[in-house]
Amino acid sequence: MIESLLIANRGEIACRIIRTARALGIRTIAVHSDADAAALHVREADEAVRIGLAPARESYLVADAILAAARESGAAAIHPGYGFLSENADFAEAVIAAGLVWVGPDPASIRAMGLKDAAKERMIAAGVPVTPGYLGDDQSDARLFAEAEAIGWPVLIKAVAGGGGKGMRRVDAAADFADALASCRREAAAAFGDERVLLEKYILSPRHIEVQVFGDRHGQVVHLFERDCSLQRRHQKVIEEAPAPGMDDATRAAVCEAAVRAARAVDYVGAGTIEFIADASTGLSADCIWFMEMNTRLQVEHPVTEAITGVDLVEWQLRIAAGEPLPLAQEALAIHGHAIEARLYAEDPAKGFLPSTGTLTAFSLGDGVRVDSGVEEGDAISPWYDPMIAKLIAHGDTREEARAALAGALDATVVWPVRSNAGFLVEALDHPDFVAGRVDTGLIAREGEALMPPARPSEEALGAAAALLAPPGPLSGFRLNAPRRAESLFLLDGQPIGIASARHGHAARTLPDGRLLVAEGGQSWVLSPWRADGGAEGAGSDGAILSPMPGRVIAVDVAAGQPVIKGQRLVTIEAMKMEHALTAPFDGTVAELPVATGAQVAEGALLVRIATEDQ
Structure with a gap:
């Protein structure tokens, strides 16, 4: 077995590889950019080496820096994970030339499948059906x-x-x-x-079916059945599952055998995925499924295959790279139950799925599912890399059991102040077509607004949260888009809202600044008492001016100790290409000014505190 392993990657896949390597007694070496110096994969590895600046092109994509880190740390092998240099044949050759073990396919196999036209010609020659x-x-x-x-x-x-x-x-x-x-x-x-x-x-009712394959250096190639990755947004996978809904035994056998032929055609060694497109307009059948391409690496969605087969695919990668034969023959592999994976991203569905960055002040994921993540509460989501926060994987005896478990875990997910797509994922999992297994790659685009999560919490959640705050007293007549009636005023994510009644029974979390985090359906909102004197958004009665959103400070118009008057501009925040000026809630003096121009701030961060003479 390999004695030491450098992981040429970051985030959740680096943590995933470290977990298996540690179980096998392998010493692990992480690499990191300046932006990732305190990242979870760095903390979990036995050793870590800096490889460059924050941009990936100046760190994770610099082959020479990674090879230098391997020499410095005494690594015996390099695992590329996925993305970055994982399918770079030149890098694979450089690793092998340096006398290191490359945990991946041969460079020739990577090149053979790297160009789509040449790969298809090779598949035609091997008798693998390809799209017209x-x-x-x-x-x-x-x-x-x-x-x-x-x-x-x-x-x-x-x-x-x-x-x-x-x-x-x-x-x-x-x-x-x-x-x-x-x-x-x-x-x-x-x-x-x-x-x-x-x-x-172009297939009008396309489904994305892929088959996990594995080969060793002893001439063996096996498949580990199929996955369905049809639920996509703009060609990016959102939810994946195994096995594919509606796949009968005969069609499964034909597709999986074609995948094995494809792998054999390039003398494949290690983990790979053969991707097919299916015309599902009349259901799945072998004569309407065609080869698209091969991914010569481990896939993001590999955990669903692990769940239904009981196989650790990273362990297989490491054993095969060490020269061992495949641990199991084809006849020993079988499907057990159903698994579904959802990709949790730091992005805001309400703003066109724009990436969201900042510190995870609150971060917790639901119970009863597998979680692969590269962050913990208190970690930062960087603007430099892919916005995936975590993968949640549910396994059950049936598809419905797995679906319900995953939806429940996402419903209980709390991510704040960073925005996430958890609420969108809940809506997708609960959509009638997904529940029925009627999935294709156009489902999300077709449904659009129907998959958008609610813009505000339920009345039950708001009432329960209000009961935990000390309401400033009833104010008559204020209610957005509803009849006038007596109720209490609050700020919900900085916007005024009326809550008619307070009730108990819904979970909420008190933040250090006294505001309340309301979580429901995978979404999070911040609730705070309304200042009756009409003070600025984000300003408490103690004069604390809090950032209403994650953003960058582009102007500071006051200095510590400076007198200010009500309405005077204090600080300007830029977020999502928009400027937001914060003003003094009353006359006073700048008692605290913890930020400077250029600073990145999280939602709820203290920007300025204004004090009066009696404070």
């Missing part, structure tokens, strides 16, 4: 248009070197082809340095 399309060398506008016409509309233009949804355009009519082709070429050239494209028949 055009893979030719003639890249002229006229030839591509003629081929598109022959395929029939709609068609999909895809970058030959593409991935992650980049360099991909659907074209529904001949008149739109030229503009879409030009756009696709520009994006492909910018993202991959290669503007070549291929054409595919």
Whole structure:
């Protein structure tokens, strides 16, 4: 077995690899950028080495820096995780040339599957069904248009070197082809340095089916069954599950056998995924499922396969890299129950899924599910990398059991002040089509607003939270979009709101500044008493001016000890390209000023405290 392992990655996948390596008695070495110096994967590893500045192109994507870290730490092997350099054949070659064990497929296999057109030609030769399309060398506008016409509309233009949804355009009519082709070429050239494209028949009711494969250096290749990754937003996977809903035994056998043929065609060693697209308009059948591409690495969604097979895929990777044979033969592998995974992202569905950053002042995930995460409460979500916070994986005897468990865990999730997509995930899991297993890659785009979580907590949650605060007393007549009646005024995320009655029985959490965190349906809001004198948003009776959102301080207009008058501008915050000026709630003096221009602040952070003469 390998004695020491450097993980050339970060976040949850680095923590995941460390967990298995430690169980096998392997010494682990983390690498980190300046932004990740205090990250969880750094804290969990036996050793950590700095590799560069915060931008990935100056740290995690610098092969020489990672190899230098391996030499410095005495690592015997390198595991690339996924993303970054995991599918970079040149890096794999450099690792092997340095005398280190590469925990991944041979560089030749990576190259063979790295270009979509060449990979498809190889699959055709191996007898693997591929989507009808055009893979030719003639890249002229006229030839591509003629081929598109022959395929029939709609068609999909895809970058030959593409991935992650980049360099991909659907074209529904001949008149739109030229503009879409030009756009696709520009994006492909910018993202991959290669503007070549291929054409595919666009599947109107597509499902994304993929098969986990494993090979060793003793000539064995097995599959570990399929996953369904059809629930996607803008070509990015959101929820994945195994096995695929509606997959019968005959279709499963045909698809999985095709995946094994694909892996054998490139002499594959290690963990890989063969991705297929299925036309699910009349259900899943072997004659309507076609090869798309191969991912020559571990996948983000690998935990659902682990859940239904009882196999630790990272352990298999490490054993195979050490030269051992596959731990199990094909006949020893079987499906046990159903598993579903959801990707928890630091993004705000209410603002077009824009990324959200800041410190996780409150962070807790529901019980009864597996959690793979790269952060803990108190850690920061950086603007430099992928916004995934965690993966939640539920396993049950049936699909419904797994679905209900995952929805329940996400419902109980608390993330604050960073915004998350937990509420969106709950809505997606509870959508009637998902419950029934009627999933395809267009579901999220079609449903749109129906999957958006509520904009405010329920009346029950608000009433329970109000009971925990000391209401400032009833004020008559204020209620947003409702009849006038007596109720108490509060601020909900800085906006005035009336709560008619206080009741007990709903969980809430008191924050250090005296405000209350209300969590429901995977979402979090902050509730605070309304100042009856009409003070500024975020200002308490003690003169504390709190940031109403995560953002950057772009102006500080006062100094400590300076007298101010009511309404005078104190600090300006910029967030999501918008400016928000905070003003003095009353006449007084600047007693505290803990921020400076350029500072990044979390929602609820103290910006200024104004004191009166009697304070």
